Structures are given as structure tokens and as C-alpha cells.
Amino acid sequence: MKNILFALFICIALVSCEKVIELDLGNGETQFSVEAYLFDSFGSLPIPGTEEIPFTNLVIVTETSGVFDPFAIKGVEEATVTITDDAGNVHELTSLGDGLYSNFNLVGEEGVTYTLKVEKEGKVVSGSSTLPKRVGIDDFYSEKDPFSDFDPDNDFYNLRCDYTDPADRDDFYLWRVYQNTSMPDTGLLIVNNYVSDDLFNDGKETYTTFFQEFFDPGDTVTMQMMAVEEPVYQYYLVLQQLGIQGLGATTPGNPPYNMVGDGFGIFSASSFDTKTTVVVAE
Amino acid sequence: MNLKKVVSLLLILIGPFVFAQDFTINGQVKDASSGEDLIGVSIFVKELPGVGTISNDYGFYSLTLEKGTYTLIYSYIGFEGKEISMQLDKDIVRNVQLGTGDAILEEVIVSAKKENENVTSTEIGVSTLSTKEIDAIPVIFGEKDIIKTMTLLPGVKSAGEGAAGFYVRGGGVDHNLILLDEAPVYNASHLLGFFSVFNSDAIKDVKLYKGNIPAEYGGRLSSVMDIKMKDGNKKKFSASGGLGLISSRLTVEGPIQKDKSSFMISGRRTYADLFLKLSSREELKDTKLYFYDLNAKVNYTFNDRNRLFLSGYFGRDNFGFSDIFGFDWGNTTGTLRWNHIFNKKLFSNTSLIYSNYDYKFSISEIDLEIGSVVKDFNFKEDFDLFLNSKNRLRFGVNAIYHNIEPGKIETADDSGFASTDIPNRHAMENAAYIANEQKLGSRLTLDYGLRLTNFLQLGPGDVYEFFPDTLINGVVNISKIKDTTTYDNWEVAQTYWGLSPRLGASFVLNEQSSLKAAYTRTYQYIHLLSNTTSTTPTDIWLPSSTNIKPQISTQYSAGYFRNFGNNTYEFSVEGYYKQMKNVVDYKVGAVVSLNDEVEGSLLYGKGRAYGLELFFKKRKGDLTGWLSYTLAKSEKQIDGLNDGDWYNAKQDRLHDIAIVLMYDISDRLNVSGSWIYHTGNAVTYPSGYQYSVGTNQPIFIYENRNSYRLPSTHRLDLGITYKNKEFKMTKDPETGEQVKVKKKFQSNWNLSVYNAYGRQNPYSIDFRINASGEVPSIEAVQLALFKVVPAITYNFKF
Structure with a gap:
């Protein structure tokens, strides 16, 4: 629905014009920021400048930057990073360099609440996340978009991912779509990150469709599906809302982080499933 | 002060005047050429300075005087005044018609004697526009627009290009x-605010109350824009219309039975999408994007005492792509009114009003239909009692039943989606009011009143109780439902009462100047939920409930009014201070549409607004126009936002300037221009970013809400109107001479x-990654919607 509204805005915006302007924005103080994943199986995340490695947990500790500083990761080294499960077992994560931390022996388990603690020089950021029930991808394939019929010059392809939503409970999903490219480092280019819930399709054999104009036949596309808990969904939902800029934009604000302390962060314990497909001409 | 006390106080104040030995003259004032009722005609007594009255919304007037011989002067701006002498030794009914002098060949001399009405009336904080001004002032796409033109007046601010609505004195x-003919219009804009829903051809009168809102109005915090449709020409058939680049309109009106009944029907449609058909791109050819409006009205005069009016509005916006998806929204209103004159002093109007706003969109492939509806049934009974020459009493009752369907999804079983129906909301909004306009001596006039309001949240339906808000890292989490109570049909879930006193005072210093002051308290029981920076058709209205308290506003205002140069120039300065309670804002991540639990995403707080408004107008001569300046501040304080500190409201702008000039070069050529300037809107910019690896995007960090400003907006609009020949030479059948007709x-x-000078006014400023350089970086990008937009329109009337 938002997309249709957005299409309407675009129609109106056809007559609009853009220009880059200079702004004087005061730089806030530098803060710790954490982005952390704990999966129930091996997953992956393409990180610019790093070779892709599979992991079951990954904690990225960075420092915030000024708005107009170069767009780059500022990894924080020599932090103490631990994940404690609800039985009190403490798992220490070791540094992989560039602010990345992992523990190769720790695999997430359904229903367990994990607490992540990141500490450096007396500053602590911590938060908890419970790993929800696993939901996997049933099928992932391309299909021609009905809009294609109206444009003889172009064919548009949608990517459809079928899954079965568990009945009678609130389920939340985080989806990531990558295009496999010849990118020097990871070979993957993220094309979208979005969340969905089961408000309108609870307990159904249902699907998510990803529509993108620039998929061509022959392209290889990867879909990642994570069943996340609600706070993580809320966090990414806000990012999604904030991602709509210009017409129809939401009033800006900070997303609801689930890690607090001398900094902020998001810690997501989730299931992980992935499938790759090649766009087939129709 | 309870109601009983107030009523007895009223009676004591009025008491001494009630028993005088007097006679009454009453009647209706109409436009001589069309038979339309004239609203607000001044009727005053030549022999008794300071004594007089004003015709009401239906042209009715009544004046009670001691026995004697009097000359009554009827005057109305833009019309020729009329003097009528009479021997008042019994009650007299006198219906009066005023003309513009159009029928006469000589130069029209407009002699509206009571030109200092703006100085002497008790009205403070009231804006009006004449049809001539609405016609002449240039607007976008040449589509004349009441609301857009209204924003050129002080204290009324445009929400900006591409945003619907307007702000009045710091309100939302x-x-x-x-x-519109007493029916509330819930979404007054077409095409995301580029046009208002009011087709000015169908409009007779518009008045905006921003200061002292009379007691007969209620239900919103900041202002009342009262728009009245034309009744329809009672004398002869006539048509008017216009052909424009993107829209055309046509109005037909005329008598059904001469002087007894008449009709008016007016339509407008845009055809911007017809141009898309010419496009070589197939996907644009199949795009629909248009709106239309239909206004219709009939009235019937049974006899001198009874008249019936039926009016309606129907308008819709349509956006769609072939048969793949459709998205449409619009308002429907209907008003049935019965005017009854009980006696020479008491006039009544009974109204039954229906008002509806809905949006719907559908995707055919999966049989999906999503919609939302706001429906009101409204009963109003108003009395107008012209008690004596010193007191005019208004009183009445009002009951509105709101039925709101916040959202509904219908879909086929095999679509992978479930049909969902968010339960309807039901509420009653009731009010009773009494108000009196009282002249105390020849200089002081008071308009005081009281409005008692009552709100009932009704079943059937579930009412949720939410867990208290929790604050993490300065962000309030969206609350979950703690408990649910189910209510039956008509069962009351929540009751609110409100007492709104209204007080206006005007002290005439001399014929040319006056001081006025007002105190107004208003309650609002229905709230628009929109967490985007501009309003959209899918924003929903929700009534107050156990969770949403009524919004309350208290406004103090005062002003000085002065006319110069034989009423050629008008000047006013007004100041106001306004406090608001229970104003609504949103938690981060609030989802407004199709959300049954939306009340868990709302935050409440306080608002305050204050400002100074200057207005200088030249009303007569070849060159007319005005200068308006507003210096204002509007702030909010919401627990859970901005660390609980006060912050600038979205509509906060320090300076707002408008200069409007209209110049008649000749009888046939008129040029006009308007220039506006305002401080940029309050916006929130980030102070830094966090690198999100998962999304490969920056996540911005925000510190103070609305602490930055967009660049200022300024714009010049120009218009030129060229009239085709108005007169022709013809042979007078009697004298045989050539005469002008x-x-x-x-x-x-x-x-x-x-x-006109192509200023790229900022709509928004966004931040995005520029990856083209050696090192990717973030840049700020300003979006402007329009550069120069020329338009041409052909208007006709016969």
C-alpha cells in the first residue's frame, strides 16, 4: 500500500527538481554502536572490504561518524564481547579485526534468551534477544511482472519467495535480497532489506514478492529470511519508514534500539534461511 | 461557573431591555439580480447612530425600535446602498433587494456607506475574501482556489507546496x-493538496474564524472555515464556466418557479491524465490521474415563513494503472435545511447533515481491496433571536454521530492474504450553546456565549487498555494491549464533558478606529492521525476514546482596527496567545493505517502558540490589494519526544509575509500579482550516523527535534485578465438612437x-550516499516541486 502511495507521489514528483546543498550540521559526540546477529544455523553477511565468511554469530562494534564524514565503517578494536544464555553460560567472542567479533562454537537455539554485552574502557552497551521459532523458505523463483504487458520495450521480473506462516502467533520476518555480482570483495550487492509481519496472512501458505526494475534474465539473486522477534522487527520497520524520503516521508527520529548503555545497538537472535535463484526469461 | 448561573446572569444582563414598548421591522435582504440571500448586510438607523443590525446567514434581519419615523440604511460592500424611510407605528415586514447597478448604463457607483464594518463589528480574528479577490489572485495552474487565497491573509499559513491544508495561529x-453548507469536509484537498475541493464557481460566501469563534461552532481547536454554496439564481437562467489547461468547469443555475425555487449545479474535472495518453510510454498511457467535483443545490420557498434547502457535494480523486490497481478517495456531503421564521424576532434553522470521506484501493491480480470510511450523521437546530436593538441572542443544539471504519481488507481466499476488518469506531458528539451580542452604550459591544459539549464513545466494539509507556534510549516503545473490554450496541465506554466560554468585546474609539479583545476555549473530539511530514489521503480520523483524550485550546487575542482616507485603507494589528492540551503526536515506528492497536503508538502533550498579525489593505480605486505580515511561534511539549523538552511544531514559522496587488489598467484589462515569503519549516537533521552493515546504509542519529530550518520560501505569482467586449451598440427601438447595451x-x-522568477522552494532536504567520488560520502539533497508554471484559462458567463 505504501508503495502505491509512493508511486502516486512519484507521478507528482515528475515535475520536481533536485539539487545538492551545503548544510552546517554540528557533529554529535562519537558513540559506540553495535550491530549483532545470532543465528540458529550458518548465515552470512557481505561486509565491504572483507571476504565473505559463514558464521552463526557476528557482532560488529563501530564508532559513529559525523554526517558528512566519509561513508565508511569505523571498527572498534579491543572490546570485550560476551553472549550469555538464559542458563548463565557465558560465551566470549574473539576479534576478527575491523571491529568484528565472533564465537565459532556458539549456535543459537530456539526459545533461548541471549544477552549480549560489549565493553571497552569502562563503557558498556548491552541488550537481550530471544530466538523465535524457525520458519524457512519453501520456494524462491522469478516471475514476470504483470506491468510488463504494458511496456513492449521492457520486461520486469518479480522475485517471489513462498513460505508457510505458523498459525496463531505473531511472526516477524527480516528479508534481505542480494544480487550476485562480480563485486571485488563479497561478490554480493544488497538490493533491499525489509521486514514483514503476519497481521494479514497469519497461518497461511503465503509469500513475499520483491519487485525491482533492474533484474534481468540470467541474474543470480539470493534471498535471506530471518524469523526475528518483535523488537528487532520494530527497529527495522522504523528504518524502512525513515528510508522513504521526500514526499510522504516520516518525521525523522531514532529507531528503537534494543541495546542500551554508553552507546546503542541492535541485537537480533533469529533463524536463518537462504535460497538463490536465477531470473528466467518468460 | 455552572450553567444555571450563567443563564441567570444572561437574563439579568438582558432583562432591563426586554420590556420596552417597541415595534419591529423584519425581512430578508436579497441580491436584486439573482435573488440570492445576502449575508452580513448592515442595516442601520440614520436617526439613531450606533443602532442597527446585520442580516444573518439566510439574509434574515429584524430590528426593534421605539415608535417613530426612521430612515433605514441597508448597505453591503460591492452593492449600491438603499435608504428606506418609514413610519414605525406597527410591526413591519420589509424585504429588500440590493443591486450592483449593473443594469444601469452609467458608471457603477458603489456606495456602501457602512464601510467601517470591520472597525465596528465585534468580530476579531475573522478573515473574509471577496469573489473578486478570489478571481483575480493568481494561483497554480490558473485554478482559482479559496483555501490557497486565504493563506495570503495574516494568521493563516499554507502547509506548503504538495501538502494539503493550512495552519491557523499555530494549530495543526x-x-x-x-x-460546506454546514457539513464538515474531512479532506479538503485534491491531488495531495495541489487543489482544494471547493470549486469557487459554486461558492457564495466564505468566512474564516481564527480568533473569537462564535459559540454556534465547535469541534476543532483552531479555526472554522464556513463556506456557503450559492442557492441558485431565482430570477433567470445563467451559466458560467471556464476552460483551463488541466481542468474545466461549468455552473448552471436558474429558477424552477420564478422567485419561489431555484437550483444550482456546478461541476469540475481535471484532465491531466489525458496528456499521459499522448505519451509514447505504454505504462503512462494506462495511468489514470484525475479528480472531479460536483456541487448541487435546490431551494424552495413555501411562504414568507418557510424555506427548504437541499445541497450536496460529491468529489473524488482517481489514480490507477490500467486494471492492475486503482486508488481513489473523496468526500460526499449532503445538507437538508429548513428555515422557519417563528415571528418577527425569532428565526430558526434546522439542519440534517450527512458527511462522508473514504478511500479505497484495489489490486486486481490478488483481488485485494483496502478501504477506510468516516461517516457522520449530524443534526443541528439553531435559533436567532433579534431581541431588541441592543441584544441579539443565538442558541441551539447539535448532535453528531460518528461512524468510523478505520480500515478493512478484502481479499480472495487463495491470495496468500487474509481478509481483515478493523472494528468500526462509534461516537456521539453533542453540544448546546447560547450566545448574545449586546450593545452597551454606543461604543461597547459584547459578544458572549457558552457552549457545552459532551462526547460519548459508544459500542459495539472492543476497547483496549495499554501497558504504560516504556522509555529506552530516549525512544518510547509502542505499547501492547494489556486488557480488552467489549461493549454492546450503544453502550457508553467513555464520556467527556467540555465547557467552552466564548467572549468577544469591541470598543469603538471613533468612526475610524476600535479596540477588540476575545477569549475562546475550544474542544476537539476527533483527531487526524498522520505521522508523515505531509498529509496523505490514507490518513485516518479517530474519535476520542478511553485512551485519546479530547484536545483543548484556550486563546486570548486582542487587536486594534483603524480605517484611513474615507475607508479607502484598512489597517489592523492583532495579537494572540494560545495554549493547547492533549495534542497528539506519534511514537517512532507508529503505523497509522490499518492498525487496530494504533492507540498504543500515540503520545500526548501540550502546545503553545503566540503571534502578532499585521494587515494593511487598500480597498478602493484602480489599485487594490494588501500587505499581510505574521510574526509567530508554535511549540509542542510531548513526554517521550525530544527528552520531554519543548520543541518547534512542524507549522512553526517566525515570519510570514504576503503582498497582493490588483490593478485595473482599463475596464477590460486587469493585472494582479502576489508575493509571499516565509521562514523555512522546522525540520530535524541528523547530528551523525552509524554504519549499518546489514543494510549497507547509514542510520542517522537525531538529537533535537525540529531544531533546524529549511531555507526560506519566497515566490511571485502573476496574473492578467483580459475581458472580451462587454458592451455592444444597438438601436434603441423607441428613439432610434445608437445605445450601448x-x-x-x-x-x-x-x-x-x-x-514567476523560478525560485526552487524547498519541499524537503534528504540525505543520501554519493558513491561517485573516490570515497563514498553523504550529501544533502534539496527537493523542489515546481519551477515556473504558466497557465491559461478561458472563463465565460451568460
């Missing part, structure tokens, strides 16, 4: 009650240029 867009068919060309 939803704090304005917009009435006004043609039946009148037409003009209007050429306008919006944003």
Missing part, C-alpha cells in the same frame, strides 16, 4: 473545521504564471 491541519455573453481570458 486537523485543527480547522471546514464546513451590455452583452448577454461575457467572457475573459486569464493568463497566470506561478513562481
Whole structure:
């Protein structure tokens, strides 16, 4: 629905014009920021400048930057990073360099609440996340978009991912779509990150469709599906809302982080499933 | 002060005047050429300075005087005044028709004697526009627009290009009650705010109350825009219309039975999408994007005492792509009114009003239909008692039943989606009011009143109780439902009461100047939920409930009014201070549409607004126009936002300037221009970012809400109207001489240029990654919607 509204805005915006302007924005103080994943199986995340490695947990500790500083990761080294499960077992994560931390022996388990603690020089950021029930991808394939019929010059392809939503409970999903490219480092280019819930399709054999104009036949596309808990969904939902800029934009604000302390962060314990497909001409 | 006390106080104040030995003259004032009722005609007594009255919304007037011989002067701006002498030794009914002098060949001399009405009336914080001003002032796409033109007046601010609505004295867009023939219009804009829903051809009168809101109005915090449709010409058939670049309109009106009944029907449609058909791109060819409006009205005069009016509005926006998806929204209103004159002093109007706003969109492939509806049934009974020459009493009751369907999804079983129906909301909004306009001596006039309001949240339906808000890292989490209570049909879940005193005072210093002051308290029981930076058709209205308290506003205002140069110039300065309670804002991540639990995403707080408004107008001569300046501040304080500190409201702008000039070069050529300037809107910019690896995007960090400003907006609009020949020479059948006769068919060309010097006014500023450099970086990008927009319109009337 938002997309249709957005299409309407675009129609109106056809007559609009853009220009880059200079702004004087005061730089806030530098803060710790954490982005952390704990999966129930091996997953992956393409990180610019790093070779892709599979992991079951990954904690990225960075420092915030000024708005107009170069767009780059500022990894924080020599932090103490631990994940404690609800039985009190403490798992220490070791540094992989560039602010990345992992523990190769720790695999997430359904229903367990994990607490992540990141500490450096007396500053602590911590938060908890419970790993929800696993939901996997049933099928992932391309299909021609009905809009294609109206444009003889172009064919548009949608990517459809079928899954079965568990009945009678609130389920939340985080989806990531990558295009496999010849990118020097990871070979993957993220094309979208979005969340969905089961408000309108609870307990159904249902699907998510990803529509993108620039998929061509022959392209290889990867879909990642994570069943996340609600706070993580809320966090990414806000990012999604904030991602709509210009017409129809939401009033800006900070997303609801689930890690607090001398900094902020998001810690997501989730299931992980992935499938790759090649766009087939129709 | 309880109601009983107030009523007895009223009676004590009025008491001494009630028992005088007097006679009454009453009647209706109408336009001589069309038979339309004239609203607000001044009727005063030549022999008794300071004594007089004003015709009401239906042209009715009544004046009670001691036995004697009097000359009554009827005057109305733009019309020729009339003096009528009479021997008042019994009650007299006198219906009066005023003309513009059009029928006469000589130069029209407009002699509206009571030109200092703006100085002497008790009205403070009231804005009006004449049809001439609405016609002449250039607007975008040449589509004349009441609301857009209204924003050129002090204290009324445009929400900006591409944003619907307007702000009045620091209030929000939803704090304005917009009435079309008494029916509330919930979404007064087409095409995301580029046009208002009011087709000015069908409109007779518009008045905006922003200061002292009379007690007969209620339900919104900031203002009332009262728009009245034309009744329809009672004398002869006539038609008017216009052909424009993107829209055309046509109005037909005339008598059904001469002087007894008449009708008016007016339509407008845009055809911007017809141009898309010419496109070579197939996907644009199949795009629909248009709106239309239909206004219709009939009235019937049974006898001198009874008249019936039926009016309706129907308008819709349509956006779609082939048969793949459709998205449409619009308002429907209907008003049935019965005017009854009980006796020479008491006039009544009974109204039954229906008002509806809905949006719907559908995707055919999966049989999906999503919609939302706001429906009101409204009963109003108003009395107008012209007690004596010193007191005019208004009283009445009002009951509105709101039925709101916040959202509904219908879909086929095999679509992978489930049909969902968010339960309807039901509520009653009741009010009773009494108000009196009282002259105390020849200088002081008071308009005081009291409005008692009552709100009931009704079943059937579930009412949720939410867990208290929790604050993490300065962000309030969206609350979950703690408990649910189910209510039956008509069962009351929540009751609110409100007492709104209204007080206006005017002290005439001399014929040319006056001081006025007002105190107004208003309650609002229905709230627009919109967490985007501009309003959209899918924003929903929700009534107050156990969770949403009524919004309350208290406004103090005062002003000095002065006319110069034989009423050629008008000047006013007004100041106001306004406090608001229970104003609504949103938690981060609030989802407004199709959300049953939306109340868990709301935050409440306080608002305050204050400002100074200057207005200088030249009313007569070849050159007319005005200068308006507003210096204002509007702030909010919401627990859970901005660390609980006060912050600038979205509509906060320090300076707002408008200069409007209209110049008649000749009888046939008129040029006009308007220039506006305002401080940029309050916006929130980030202070830094966090690198999100998962999304490969920056996540911005925000510190203070609305602490930055967009660059200022300024714009010049120009218009030129060229009238085709108005007169023709013809042979007088009696004398055989050539005489000038006004043609039946009148037409003009209007050429306008919006944003004449092509200023790129900021709509928004966004931040995005620029990856083209050696190192990727973030840049700020300003979006402007329009550069120069020229338009041409052909208007006609016959």
C-alpha cells in the first residue's frame, strides 16, 4: 500500500527538481554502536572490504561518524564481547579485526534468551534477544511482472519467495535480497532489506514478492529470511519508514534500539534461511 | 461557573431591555439580480447612530425600535446602498433587494456607506475574501482556489507546496473545521493538496474564524472555515464556466418557479491524465490521474415563513494503472435545511447533515481491496433571536454521530492474504450553546456565549487498555494491549464533558478606529492521525476514546482596527496567545493505517502558540490589494519526544509575509500579482550516523527535534485578465438612437504564471550516499516541486 502511495507521489514528483546543498550540521559526540546477529544455523553477511565468511554469530562494534564524514565503517578494536544464555553460560567472542567479533562454537537455539554485552574502557552497551521459532523458505523463483504487458520495450521480473506462516502467533520476518555480482570483495550487492509481519496472512501458505526494475534474465539473486522477534522487527520497520524520503516521508527520529548503555545497538537472535535463484526469461 | 448561573446572569444582563414598548421591522435582504440571500448586510438607523443590525446567514434581519419615523440604511460592500424611510407605528415586514447597478448604463457607483464594518463589528480574528479577490489572485495552474487565497491573509499559513491544508495561529491541519453548507469536509484537498475541493464557481460566501469563534461552532481547536454554496439564481437562467489547461468547469443555475425555487449545479474535472495518453510510454498511457467535483443545490420557498434547502457535494480523486490497481478517495456531503421564521424576532434553522470521506484501493491480480470510511450523521437546530436593538441572542443544539471504519481488507481466499476488518469506531458528539451580542452604550459591544459539549464513545466494539509507556534510549516503545473490554450496541465506554466560554468585546474609539479583545476555549473530539511530514489521503480520523483524550485550546487575542482616507485603507494589528492540551503526536515506528492497536503508538502533550498579525489593505480605486505580515511561534511539549523538552511544531514559522496587488489598467484589462515569503519549516537533521552493515546504509542519529530550518520560501505569482467586449451598440427601438447595451455573453481570458522568477522552494532536504567520488560520502539533497508554471484559462458567463 505504501508503495502505491509512493508511486502516486512519484507521478507528482515528475515535475520536481533536485539539487545538492551545503548544510552546517554540528557533529554529535562519537558513540559506540553495535550491530549483532545470532543465528540458529550458518548465515552470512557481505561486509565491504572483507571476504565473505559463514558464521552463526557476528557482532560488529563501530564508532559513529559525523554526517558528512566519509561513508565508511569505523571498527572498534579491543572490546570485550560476551553472549550469555538464559542458563548463565557465558560465551566470549574473539576479534576478527575491523571491529568484528565472533564465537565459532556458539549456535543459537530456539526459545533461548541471549544477552549480549560489549565493553571497552569502562563503557558498556548491552541488550537481550530471544530466538523465535524457525520458519524457512519453501520456494524462491522469478516471475514476470504483470506491468510488463504494458511496456513492449521492457520486461520486469518479480522475485517471489513462498513460505508457510505458523498459525496463531505473531511472526516477524527480516528479508534481505542480494544480487550476485562480480563485486571485488563479497561478490554480493544488497538490493533491499525489509521486514514483514503476519497481521494479514497469519497461518497461511503465503509469500513475499520483491519487485525491482533492474533484474534481468540470467541474474543470480539470493534471498535471506530471518524469523526475528518483535523488537528487532520494530527497529527495522522504523528504518524502512525513515528510508522513504521526500514526499510522504516520516518525521525523522531514532529507531528503537534494543541495546542500551554508553552507546546503542541492535541485537537480533533469529533463524536463518537462504535460497538463490536465477531470473528466467518468460 | 455552572450553567444555571450563567443563564441567570444572561437574563439579568438582558432583562432591563426586554420590556420596552417597541415595534419591529423584519425581512430578508436579497441580491436584486439573482435573488440570492445576502449575508452580513448592515442595516442601520440614520436617526439613531450606533443602532442597527446585520442580516444573518439566510439574509434574515429584524430590528426593534421605539415608535417613530426612521430612515433605514441597508448597505453591503460591492452593492449600491438603499435608504428606506418609514413610519414605525406597527410591526413591519420589509424585504429588500440590493443591486450592483449593473443594469444601469452609467458608471457603477458603489456606495456602501457602512464601510467601517470591520472597525465596528465585534468580530476579531475573522478573515473574509471577496469573489473578486478570489478571481483575480493568481494561483497554480490558473485554478482559482479559496483555501490557497486565504493563506495570503495574516494568521493563516499554507502547509506548503504538495501538502494539503493550512495552519491557523499555530494549530495543526486537523485543527480547522471546514464546513460546506454546514457539513464538515474531512479532506479538503485534491491531488495531495495541489487543489482544494471547493470549486469557487459554486461558492457564495466564505468566512474564516481564527480568533473569537462564535459559540454556534465547535469541534476543532483552531479555526472554522464556513463556506456557503450559492442557492441558485431565482430570477433567470445563467451559466458560467471556464476552460483551463488541466481542468474545466461549468455552473448552471436558474429558477424552477420564478422567485419561489431555484437550483444550482456546478461541476469540475481535471484532465491531466489525458496528456499521459499522448505519451509514447505504454505504462503512462494506462495511468489514470484525475479528480472531479460536483456541487448541487435546490431551494424552495413555501411562504414568507418557510424555506427548504437541499445541497450536496460529491468529489473524488482517481489514480490507477490500467486494471492492475486503482486508488481513489473523496468526500460526499449532503445538507437538508429548513428555515422557519417563528415571528418577527425569532428565526430558526434546522439542519440534517450527512458527511462522508473514504478511500479505497484495489489490486486486481490478488483481488485485494483496502478501504477506510468516516461517516457522520449530524443534526443541528439553531435559533436567532433579534431581541431588541441592543441584544441579539443565538442558541441551539447539535448532535453528531460518528461512524468510523478505520480500515478493512478484502481479499480472495487463495491470495496468500487474509481478509481483515478493523472494528468500526462509534461516537456521539453533542453540544448546546447560547450566545448574545449586546450593545452597551454606543461604543461597547459584547459578544458572549457558552457552549457545552459532551462526547460519548459508544459500542459495539472492543476497547483496549495499554501497558504504560516504556522509555529506552530516549525512544518510547509502542505499547501492547494489556486488557480488552467489549461493549454492546450503544453502550457508553467513555464520556467527556467540555465547557467552552466564548467572549468577544469591541470598543469603538471613533468612526475610524476600535479596540477588540476575545477569549475562546475550544474542544476537539476527533483527531487526524498522520505521522508523515505531509498529509496523505490514507490518513485516518479517530474519535476520542478511553485512551485519546479530547484536545483543548484556550486563546486570548486582542487587536486594534483603524480605517484611513474615507475607508479607502484598512489597517489592523492583532495579537494572540494560545495554549493547547492533549495534542497528539506519534511514537517512532507508529503505523497509522490499518492498525487496530494504533492507540498504543500515540503520545500526548501540550502546545503553545503566540503571534502578532499585521494587515494593511487598500480597498478602493484602480489599485487594490494588501500587505499581510505574521510574526509567530508554535511549540509542542510531548513526554517521550525530544527528552520531554519543548520543541518547534512542524507549522512553526517566525515570519510570514504576503503582498497582493490588483490593478485595473482599463475596464477590460486587469493585472494582479502576489508575493509571499516565509521562514523555512522546522525540520530535524541528523547530528551523525552509524554504519549499518546489514543494510549497507547509514542510520542517522537525531538529537533535537525540529531544531533546524529549511531555507526560506519566497515566490511571485502573476496574473492578467483580459475581458472580451462587454458592451455592444444597438438601436434603441423607441428613439432610434445608437445605445450601448451590455452583452448577454461575457467572457475573459486569464493568463497566470506561478513562481514567476523560478525560485526552487524547498519541499524537503534528504540525505543520501554519493558513491561517485573516490570515497563514498553523504550529501544533502534539496527537493523542489515546481519551477515556473504558466497557465491559461478561458472563463465565460451568460
